[in-house]
Amino acid sequence: MAPEIDHLIKIFSFLPGLGERSARRIVLHLLSQKQTKMESLLIAVQQVLSKVDKCRLCGNLDASVPICSICKNHNRDHQCLCVVENISDLWAIERTKSYNGMYFVLGGALSAIDGVGPGELRINVLTQQCKDNGYAEVILALSSTLNGQTTTHYIREHLTPIVPKVTELARGVPIGGELDYLDDGTLITALIARSGF
Amino acid sequence: MAPEIDHLIKIFSFLPGLGERSARRIVLHLLSQKQTKMESLLIAVQQVLSKVDKCRLCGNLDASVPICSICKNHNRDHQCLCVVENISDLWAIERTKSYNGMYFVLGGALSAIDGVGPGELRINVLTQQCKDNGYAEVILALSSTLNGQTTTHYIREHLTPIVPKVTELARGVPIGGELDYLDDGTLITALIARSGF
Numbered sequence A, B: 001m002a003p004e005i006d007h008l009i010k011i012f013s014f015l016p017g018l019g020e021r022s023a024r025r026i027v028l029h030l031l032s033q034k035q036t037k038m039e040s041l042l043i044a045v046q047q048v049l050s051k052v053d054k055c056r057l058c059g060n061l062d063a064s065v066p067i068c069s070i071c072k073n074h075n076r077d078h079q080c081l082c083v084v085e086n087i088s089d090l091w092a093i094e095r096t097k098s099y100n101g102m103y104f105v106l107g108g109a110l111s112a113i114d115g116v117g118p119g120e121l122r123i124n125v126l127t128q129q130c131k132d133n134g135y136a137e138v139i140l141a142l143s144s145t146l147n148g149q150t151t152t153h154y155i156r157e158h159l160t161p162i163v164p165k166v167t168e169l170a171r172g173v174p175i176g177g178e179l180d181y182l183d184d185g186t187l188i189t190a191l192i193a194r195s196g197f
Helices: A003-013 A020-032 A034-051 A087-096 A123-133 A146-159 A184-192 B003-013 B020-032 B034-051 B087-096 B123-133 B146-159 B184-192
Strands: A077-084 A101-105 A137-140 A165-168 B077-084 B101-105 B137-140 B165-168
Touching (some): A020 B087, A034 B003, A077 A087, A077 A123, A087 A101, B003 B020, B077 B123, B123 B146, B146 B165
Parallel strands (some): A137 A165, B077 B101
């Protein structure tokens, strides 16, 4: 096989969710319509590479840099900040179209095993930003995992003296979830946090 | 989300085996290490796009065009031709390192439903090539599907008067296959074609 094709297959096979077989299939598919599919991929990658960068304020990826279109948007609520672990979480919340405030991307969660400390997550930047901007509310929208909850706890301790209202996402039975298939932890949390009609 | 990112995600999501969620994950992964991963992908795509093309003789994809490195190789057996449906089949046989002849890529199999006739598969080119080159053997290494077998039958009828030896791949129990899990068709074929020790 040509080394050029082999090299491209290798690059694809290292992408998340792909292996050598699926990478081979993708490269063959691209090569089958070289002039259309492969070239449009090339142009799209070039565009992203030249235009997209991280927002200096929130950490989101956008073509409108150094400040992204969310941070620049005057129609959004600049008094509310939503702290998320990753950009994919920011995108997930944006897709719901039910939040109209600002964001702060940590870039991960605290993890003793992976050696991720408060310094890696820019938590002091977050604290300083909260001091400077005087947010009315900070929502900690981190994962409901051990690391996510540790991070939530750590950030809450730092922000409670500065921000009037620090909240976190509700926990309970997911929409469409059948009780029989739910894990015990979620069921217990949902029972404890039960609400009246 | 930036339209550039959105567009790249869309392109990835149309690749075989990928959906919107996996495409998003891949693009975020590429963006997380823009200067290394994304740029190496760009360069690899550029290289393939500028150098790789179809071999004029066998239909294989190679950087050494118009005649690919297999067709050019004088250490290979130019008296033996292996007919395959797709380039991925050619690569699969090459990976085994147990075949040393030439190839001919049909580009698919006859299919009445998909409207693929003998004209689409360059079968007359194959017949002409067999007449001109005087191969000692032609191996029909097509899939063991209905379409593959129809194509095998069709080509065999055309080649038997021209080529001294037309063969097909052996059919039977795959290596490591448990009889209990095998389909009836394979088991019947294996029983009929049983061999002595």
